[in-house]
Amino acid sequence: MNALVLQRCAECDYVANFWRIGCPRCLGRLEDFDAAGTGVVTTFSIIHRWVERFEPHLPIVLAIIELDEGVEIMSSLVGDDRLQIAVGSPVEIAPEGWSEKPQFRLAAAGSE
Amino acid sequence: MAEPLLISYGSSSYEKKNGRDTLPHLFDAISDCLGRAGLFPGDVDGLALASFTYPPGNVITLAEHLDMRLRWAEDGSFGGASGVVAVGRAADQIRLGHARCILCVAGDAFTTGSHEKLLEDFTPALSEHLGPHGFGGANGVLAPLQTRHAALYGTRRDQLGRLCVTQRRHAMLNPNALFQTPLTLDEFLEARVIAEPFHLYDCVMPCSGAEAVLVVADDIAASIGRPGVRVVATREMHNASPGQLSEFSAGWEVIGEELWAATGRQPGDMDFAQLYDDYPIVVGLQLEGYGFCGRGECGSYLEKTDVSNWGELPLNTGGGQLSVGQAGAGGAMIHLVEAVQQLQHEAGERQVAGAQRGLVSGYGLVSYGKGLCTAATVLERLDS
Numbered sequence A: 001m002n003a004l005v006l007q008r009c010a011e012c013d014y015v016a017n018f019w020r021i022g023c024p025r026c027l028g029r030l031e032d033f034d035a036a037g038t039g040v041v042t043t044f045s046i047i048h049r050w051v052e053r054f055e056p057h058l059p060i061v062l063a064i065i066e067l068d069e070g071v072e073i074m075s076s077l078v079g080d081d082r083l084q085i086a087v088g089s090p091v092e093i094a095p096e097g098w099s100e101k102p103q104f105r106l107a108a109a110g111s112e
Numbered sequence B: 001m002a003e004p005l006l007i008s009y010g011s012s013s014y015e016k017k018n019g020r021d022t023l024p025h026l027f028d029a030i031s032d033c034l035g036r037a038g039l040f041p042g043d044v045d046g047l048a049l050a051s052f053t054y055p056p057g058n059v060i061t062l063a064e065h066l067d068m069r070l071r072w073a074e075d076g077s078f079g080g081a082s083g084v085v086a087v088g089r090a091a092d093q094i095r096l097g098h099a100r101c102i103l104c105v106a107g108d109a110f111t112t113g114s115h116e117k118l119l120e121d122f123t124p125a126l127s128e129h130l131g132p133h134g135f136g137g138a139n140g141v142l143a144p145l146q147t148r149h150a151a152l153y154g155t156r157r158d159q160l161g162r163l164c165v166t167q168r169r170h171a172m173l174n175p176n177a178l179f180q181t182p183l184t185l186d187e188f189l190e191a192r193v194i195a196e197p198f199h200l201y202d203c204v205m206p207c208s209g210a211e212a213v214l215v216v217a218d219d220i221a222a223s224i225g226r227p228g229v230r231v232v233a234t235r236e237m238h239n240a241s242p243g244q245l246s247e248f249s250a251g252w253e254v255i256g257e258e259l260w261a262a263t264g265r266q267p268g269d270m271d272f273a274q275l276y277d278d279y280p281i282v283v284g285l286q287l288e289g290y291g292f293c294g295r296g297e298c299g300s301y302l303e304k305t306d307v308s309n310w311g312e313l314p315l316n317t318g319g320g321q322l323s324v325g326q327a328g329a330g331g332a333m334i335h336l337v338e339a340v341q342q343l344q345h346e347a348g349e350r351q352v353a354g355a356q357r358g359l360v361s362g363y364g365l366v367s368y369g370k371g372l373c374t375a376a377t378v379l380e381r382l383d384s
């Protein structure tokens, strides 16, 4: 089961876009929280060639996603419709993916 | 105060992957560079090295290997910005009197598989957070810049491709370039896709090679008798947009404005620009950032402007990494080597007539969603 866990600072509410050892803004303690798992595609690439172990997953859609929490992360999309991605596409966390990291899918039309 | 002058340059013979090891390439570039100035390792008192494949050796073990006694040394860990950073700092060391003869060298040698392995583990954030997504290396991380630029400004592949076509013309006049046949715009557009929107000729070819330049105090330069090239001003910036991923700029606007203010020059005063060219969109973004054209206008600029060595803005006059090959960290130095050669008026058939000054940039250390390091310098022929 995919879940998107981010870190938020207990002192100043800074949200980290990838794992940090401590808060970059106030040096406070970061705590894990479950993110909403929804956001919008800022930009993307579609990867057709990469190292052999990823060949079953090509083409891989790699996207920068601005999450509802206000931070930008990089992730990949799954789903047969993933090549329909565009700048501005709404995305949501996918229930399952092939990566050990959380992956996204295009949000169903009208589900917003 | 001593004035630092770039006085010589050198390159190893580039090879495709699975050729000679890193040290022979570094040695050949050093030998070519020092030999052109009539100097030997014993004359060098400062050394800057950038290499991904030389470790566990480092700048000091390279000095040990070549019997150099150093008063200043730097291991450049700034990826494609390492060359410009090294020259800027070397010039400062000479101004301070801490060293007088500084060699800046960069290069790498790759085997099949070793380049992809390097890219997968290039930075901690890349290997930990993007590796499991099959992120496609630098191609996958930087292709989104072009996707977004196209979406916001309508930038087209046929506009950016003109740069690659022109750089190939320059490369065919550069004996060290690995690409020696013409590239047409149709071939560029129809090449196989790698990481959309990048196709084959948007991407540099990893190869093996090394590049070197020599910065010396002005009294040493006078005794050598080669044309001196002033390091007029240099700026660097790293992690320009902390925590942000979809910013186009790696600090180009900021350091560009500082450079133009420090030199009293403007983009239009440059006789050439050597802009770090891992991808044509990165050159385009730097054309915008350094003020050669407006924000969002790099596509139309490249469509309308003759950027050949005989045109309005000679750009990447030796063919650049896109047509010579990217010898790892050597790609950070190749534009400096070309710039010094041009300003010493030794570039042969690809010489920019009467070149007096130019801008050289570096960009690199591709990490989580962006390149982290950027640097640029304005160089000027001493007699100008």
Ligand SMILES: [Zn+2]
Pocket (backbone or CB within 6 Å): A009, A010, A011, A012, A013, A014, A023, A024, A025, A026, A027, A028, A029
């Ligand atoms: Zn905090």
